[in-house]
Amino acid sequence: MGRGKGKGSHGSGYGRCKGSSKGSGGKHSVLPELDSSFLSHTELEPKIHFLASYSYTEKSMDSMRVVSPAWPVRKILWQGQRSVHIDLSLARGLSRLQLATGAFQLTPDFTRVLGLASAQSALDFAGPNSDVVAALLVLKTMMEFQPLNGQEVLRGIEDKALKFCCSSLHLLPEEVLQAIAELKGPTFECLPGREALLENFEARDRWSFYELQVRLIPEAWRETARASIFCARYFLVDLASAPLDFFEVDKSYRLLRQGDLIFVAAASESKDRMSSGRDALRQGHHFEASIVSDHWLEEDHLITCLELGDVRAIYSAAPDAVDPRWSRDNFFGRGASSYAGLGYEACEVLPPIMSNGCQVNPSCELFQAQPGRTAATGVQPQHFVEVKKTTHLNGRPGLFKKLKFYAQAKLMNCGGVVVGLTDGSEGDTVLAVEYFSVEDLVSAVGAGLCRRMWATLAELLRRVRRETRATGASATSAWGAWTVTLRKDRGCAPVELRVTQGWGEGEGEGGAGMAERLQQVAQYLEGC
Structure with a gap:
């Protein structure tokens, strides 16, 4: 079936789109309403x-730990005030965080400014080369999102970050940019923190x-x-x-x-x-x-x-x-001994998930609430x-x-x-x-x-x-x-x-x- 073009392709059971005029003198509703012409005519309550x-208490490339019921740590900090001032500018945020060398420190505040969807995967690389990992994440973020405001400031930040990466990795600018643009290839495989780049930016x-x-x-x-x-x-x-x-x-x-x-x-x-x-x-x-x-x-x-x-x-x-x-309270990452005191016990270890010879997920240790314990419920x-x-x-x-x-x-x-x-x-x-x-x-x-x-x-x-x-016969057997x-x-x-x-x-x-x-x-x- 081809793509529809208005009411005619859907049959005569649907009338003119709501809010559409019959000419230049057509009337429109004063109050906004959504056009429901192509919704079902029946109603259903879900x-x-x-x-x-469940909650992930530890998550890395090598292993994971999960507790069930969930142990919620992430709490809302907003206290009900309507008027606020929360700066979301990438240019202003990175200007504040960039060091004179062009590098960045890999911190929670840094991942907040970048707006990383998987910030923990980046913070796992804190330590040696973490400043290079941070600079690579900045370059990829600019490449991917291209903010409309602060372009001149961002170009200066990008130039300094790229020079720092080239100096640290002994690569040419075009080699660095191509590697993080494609997220594959021999050069990319040599980059530190490539797992964080893949987790946050890979299309799959x-x-x-x-x-x-x-x-x-x-x-x-x-x-x-x-x-x-x-x-x-x-x-x-x-x-x-x-x-x-x-x-x-x-x-x-x-x-x-x-x-x-x-x-x-x-x-x-x-x-x-x-x-x-x-x-x-x-x-x-x-x-x-x-x-x-x-x-x-x-x-x-x-x-x-x-x-x-x-x-x-x-x-x-x-x-x-x-x-x-x-x-x-956050007890994540403190080791298996801390789980029992909070009402959890280890019940199963899920093996690594493989697909076509590649690991999709690491092994996962599952902790569930102990019978009669209510600390986690x-x-x-x-x-x-x-x-x-x-x-x-x-x-x-x-x-x-x-x-x-x-x-x-x-x-x-x-x-x-x-x-x-x-x-x-x-x-x-x-x-x-x-x-x-x-x-x-x-x-x-x-x-x-x-x-x-x-x-x-x-x-x-x-x-x-x-x-x-x-x-036929495949109805219950074939995928x-x-x-x-x-x-x-x-x-x-x-x-x-x-x-x-x-x-x-x-x-x-x-x-x-x-x-x-x-x-x-x-x-x-x-x-x-």
Whole structure:
């Protein structure tokens, strides 16, 4: 099916787009509203089930330790004031941190200014050559995000950082720049801190840690899990919100299916980053790190099940911070002996995950709450908040942002969303912060529209299940690789969900290894 172009390609069941005029004299609503022409005409209330939680207490290239239930350390520091002044300028931040040599110190404050999505992976390289690692991260950040403000200042910072790297590594400028641009090749393999560069900037499909998730699903939910869609939370948000998005949508996801069980890979992070408005994503991480304690640690994870009629999806939501009243002291990295005193006991070691001869994940030691011990329990989804940064929340664009905030928050039943606004500045300073509960967001968007959005998501997920179903003898035995493409033209236009067999270009690179890996997950579920 080709890409739709307005109402005509979707059939006559949908009328003129809301808010569209019938000519130059057409009337428009005074109050902003989202165009729901391409949403389902039915309504559906989602059921959200909290299954389990976990936290990474140690995470390196060699090993990981995980505790369940979660031990939340990252707490929200914002205390409710609306008027703030939080500088997100990369130019001003790096000017303050750059040494006379052109180097940088690898500190939590440094990772905050860069807005690194995986700050801990960078801080792991503190020590010898850490100043070179920091300078390489600066060069890659400038290359990737290209902030609009402070260009002249940033060029000076870049020149000094590049000269420092060349001097330290005995490489030519073009060799350094090519290595970090491509993130591969002989020169790149010789760079210190390349794991941090890959973790923060490599474009690849990122599969959730399904091996861990299935072990934490309560026994009463195992049967449901065997017929569910395992995915990332924003796969659901993307599908649910696309019919209401004014802008163009073009995303694809890789799927693997056996029987009734479906695994979904997250979309390529690089694609999302480049379409996010240049510096906007970095600023979002920068803002989050400015109002969340221990920001370099990975977020806690809430394993959740979404029930939409006969369709169920299981995913790991990662809220940004916990209410300070529910935060815990940081004991991470203190060794296995500290776990018992907090109510945890070692229960299993997951071996390293291999795919096509390459290690995908290191070994993982799992600690769970000891029977009768309550030190590690009590934290619930409603104790967490999401943190967002945007320019403003005015008009239709603002209403659409609130809709996405609602979908993200509802999908884990968190307490609410903290939003930083840069409106009134040059685009790089948060001047106001607002808080929205889930109920606030429903009131802003409209309860009926929210229920129609969930009904639309249910229809799209049913279609994914229907069009990836194998036939004949292979229906219960063979693994099937599929690609789901989500597309919508700019403006008032229908959504096209295209399901095709295979992974297309590069299908052989890691495909067999990934199928083998996920088949073991399915076998674990079947054997429970």
